[in-house]
Amino acid sequence: MATFLLLLDLLGTFVFALSGAMLAVRHRLDLFGVLVLACAAAVSGGIVRDVLIGATPPAALTHARYLVVACAAGLAGFRWHALVERLRNPVQILDAAGLALFAASGTGKALDYGLGPLSATLLGMLSGIGGGIARDLLVARTPVVLQAELYAVAALAGGGLVALGRLAGVPDPWPLAAGAAACFGLRFMAIRHGWQLPVARPPGP
Amino acid sequence: MATFLLLLDLLGTFVFALSGAMLAVRHRLDLFGVLVLACAAAVSGGIVRDVLIGATPPAALTHARYLVVACAAGLAGFRWHALVERLRNPVQILDAAGLALFAASGTGKALDYGLGPLSATLLGMLSGIGGGIARDLLVARTPVVLQAELYAVAALAGGGLVALGRLAGVPDPWPLAAGAAACFGLRFMAIRHGWQLPVARPPGP
Amino acid sequence: MATFLLLLDLLGTFVFALSGAMLAVRHRLDLFGVLVLACAAAVSGGIVRDVLIGATPPAALTHARYLVVACAAGLAGFRWHALVERLRNPVQILDAAGLALFAASGTGKALDYGLGPLSATLLGMLSGIGGGIARDLLVARTPVVLQAELYAVAALAGGGLVALGRLAGVPDPWPLAAGAAACFGLRFMAIRHGWQLPVARPPGP
Numbered sequence: 001m002a003t004f005l006l007l008l009d010l011l012g013t014f015v016f017a018l019s020g021a022m023l024a025v026r027h028r029l030d031l032f033g034v035l036v037l038a039c040a041a042a043v044s045g046g047i048v049r050d051v052l053i054g055a056t057p058p059a060a061l062t063h064a065r066y067l068v069v070a071c072a073a074g075l076a077g078f079r080w081h082a083l084v085e086r087l088r089n090p091v092q093i094l095d096a097a098g099l100a101l102f103a104a105s106g107t108g109k110a111l112d113y114g115l116g117p118l119s120a121t122l123l124g125m126l127s128g129i130g131g132g133i134a135r136d137l138l139v140a141r142t143p144v145v146l147q148a149e150l151y152a153v154a155a156l157a158g159g160g161l162v163a164l165g166r167l168a169g170v171p172d173p174w175p176l177a178a179g180a181a182a183c184f185g186l187r188f189m190a191i192r193h194g195w196q197l198p199v200a201r202p203p204g205p
Numbered sequence: 206m207a208t209f210l211l212l213l214d215l216l217g218t219f220v221f222a223l224s225g226a227m228l229a230v231r232h233r234l235d236l237f238g239v240l241v242l243a244c245a246a247a248v249s250g251g252i253v254r255d256v257l258i259g260a261t262p263p264a265a266l267t268h269a270r271y272l273v274v275a276c277a278a279g280l281a282g283f284r285w286h287a288l289v290e291r292l293r294n295p296v297q298i299l300d301a302a303g304l305a306l307f308a309a310s311g312t313g314k315a316l317d318y319g320l321g322p323l324s325a326t327l328l329g330m331l332s333g334i335g336g337g338i339a340r341d342l343l344v345a346r347t348p349v350v351l352q353a354e355l356y357a358v359a360a361l362a363g364g365g366l367v368a369l370g371r372l373a374g375v376p377d378p379w380p381l382a383a384g385a386a387a388c389f390g391l392r393f394m395a396i397r398h399g400w401q402l403p404v405a406r407p408p409g410p
Numbered sequence: 411m412a413t414f415l416l417l418l419d420l421l422g423t424f425v426f427a428l429s430g431a432m433l434a435v436r437h438r439l440d441l442f443g444v445l446v447l448a449c450a451a452a453v454s455g456g457i458v459r460d461v462l463i464g465a466t467p468p469a470a471l472t473h474a475r476y477l478v479v480a481c482a483a484g485l486a487g488f489r490w491h492a493l494v495e496r497l498r499n500p501v502q503i504l505d506a507a508g509l510a511l512f513a514a515s516g517t518g519k520a521l522d523y524g525l526g527p528l529s530a531t532l533l534g535m536l537s538g539i540g541g542g543i544a545r546d547l548l549v550a551r552t553p554v555v556l557q558a559e560l561y562a563v564a565a566l567a568g569g570g571l572v573a574l575g576r577l578a579g580v581p582d583p584w585p586l587a588a589g590a591a592a593c594f595g596l597r598f599m600a601i602r603h604g605w606q607l608p609v610a611r612p613p614g615p
Contacts, residue, residue: 030607032563033556047462052252054261056464061529068528078610118273119266133343138543140550142344146238153237197235200283257457259466323478324471338548347549351443358442402440405488 005173009105010069012098017042017070019095020135021077022084027139031078037135038074039067045130049106049123053113092191099151100158100184103128104176107159108166117163124159125152128183150190153197158183210378214310215274217303222247222275224300225340226282227289232344236283242340243279244272250335254311254328258318297396304356305363305389308333309381312364313371322368329364330357333388355395358402363388415583419515420479422508427452427480429505430545431487432494437549441488447545448484449477455540459516459533463523502601509561510568510594513538514586517569518576527573534569535562538593560600563607568593 020041024034043060050058060066077084084091106127110120129152132145145151158179165175189195225246229239248265255263265271282289289296311332315325334357337350350356363384370380394400430451434444453470460468470476487494494501516537520530539562542555555561568589575585599605 025610028609029556030609032607036556051256051461052262052266057462057525061525064526064528081610115262115266116269118269137342137547139552140345146234146241197237199233199235200230200286256461257467320467320471321474323474342547345550351439351446402442404438404440405435405491
């Protein structure tokens with residue numbers, strides 16, 4: 001079970017890093033910039049969560065495996081970006097899996113550190129979407145996770161389910177599993193069917 | 206007194222969150238993006254301050270009321286943005302009140318955690334303007350608080366007065382009150398009379 | 411020796427702050443915005459490093475000298491920006507010195523706080539380039555340190571040498587000196603000869 005979770009965790013890291021590398025290639029950054037965006041996309045969310053709950057130094061820095069995997073994904077994205085572009089659909093599915101895993105485990109970790117359910121859910125969401133926000137800010141564009149179909153909302157739903165499950169005394173790993181499944185399912189359906197949240201209509205010119 | 210301060214604190218949170226929601230509506234973010242910008246504008250400054258002085262987890266995460274108020278403001282901004290746009294003047298005054306309160310209380314908290322007067326003043330300023338910076342960065346524009354009329358400078362003056370008062374041994378709550386009043390007064394006059402700091406003239410084309 | 415290191419440290423702070431001030435002037439920020447960008451460029455890297463290794467409050471806040479030097483550089487940049495523009499070459503050399511020093515000392519500090527060699531090297535790099543990233547994000551442009559000739563790579567090489575030296579048991583200050591020299595030399599040669607990392611070619615229109 002633990003090995004399975006670790007594998008999922010590293011897979012999520014790889015996919016998030018790949019999204020950073022692809023964005024860097026599109027913005028014509030050099031090899032190093034590609035690696036930086038890969039790492040930023042993969043570990044920023046977890047690092048911000050760890051700093052906020054006081055778990056310093058962050059796990060992404062104390063275990064070299066996350067940065068190693070992120071750099072490997074960066075190199076892969078640098079070398080095979082044309083191929084990855086064509087794989088957009090599978091990548092989106094993997095990305096949804098990474099989001100689900102990060103949101104659920106992030107909420108669990110925040111609860112372990114004594115935060116309340118509301119804050120823990122928010123930190124779980126931040127674990128999931130923080131990497132995408134950092135990635136987009138580094139190339140000076142409005143973070144796509146604030147605009148994509150039910151992206152952060154899916155993370156929020158997954159994290160909330162984890163918090164509720166723990167609050168109700170459901171034993172691990174069921175709250176984590178339910179939260180991750182809910183997040184993945186919601187995001188998957190949103191991609192499939194183009195589900196969107198309402199957008200306010202600002203006064204036109 | 207404590208209740209009055211808490212009310213002011215929540216009012217400042219609400220107004221800052223409203224400014225984030227309005228910016229999000231203007232950038233056509235969806236409902237969730239509006240809530241994120243509302244929360245970012247309301248609590249980022251305090252969170253950065255708390256992380257820097259080592260007070261983790263930050264108060265904005267341990268007390269749910271701040272996020273609840275920020276989300277309420279986000280919903281209000283989403284629903285009634287046209288109305289809020291027309292109220293620009295009252296909102297600017299409330300925003301000045303929020304800035305004054307955050308700068309004064311932020312400086313006080315940093316002093317309580319043992320920082321020197323100069324650093325505490327800077328952290329007070331950061332408490333006041335950090336939310337506006339995070340809000341603007343999330344839509345990839347140069348933070349308006351670095352350009353508006355005496356915005357950050359008013360926060361700096363208010364924080365400095367708090368630090369000086371504490372240094373001189375003036376008993377609470379007078380340093381806080383004086384600092385908040387100075388910040389509010391300065392910002393109010395700057396809005397009224399369009400006071401500006403000098404701008405350097407870069408070499409023309 | 412310690413005095414010499416402190417002098418170098420403050421010189422690096424001054425030069426980094428100057429780069430922030432120059433960017434602010436070019437973006438027509440007011441005097442306060444110039445000071446903010448000067449401080450952000452000078453101390454952000456060190457502050458992020460200190461927060462990540464759990465050394466709060468950060469050194470840049472507990473010792474007033476860094477902020478004082480950064481503000482002095484900001485004022486100088488505001489007043490004499492035309493002159494500084496003409497001195498671009500000497501400033502680039504000083505900037506390389508600042509980068510080398512920050513990367514080496516940042517890696518050393520992270521090792522002192524018990525991080526592994528890989529993470530410490532990354533934190534050293536972050537100490538060196540973090541200020542430039544913060545400076546550029548504040549005016550909403552893609553950080554130049556992700557694009558310049560071997561900028562972050564030089565910091566990485568210098569930090570890595572420090573970590574290797576410490577790992578091999580070489581006594582201080584030799585690892586620090588070797589790391590700083592390597593970083594400076596690499597960056598200097600890259601400026602001289604226009605050395606670049608490869609850039610991936612995204613699919614054309």
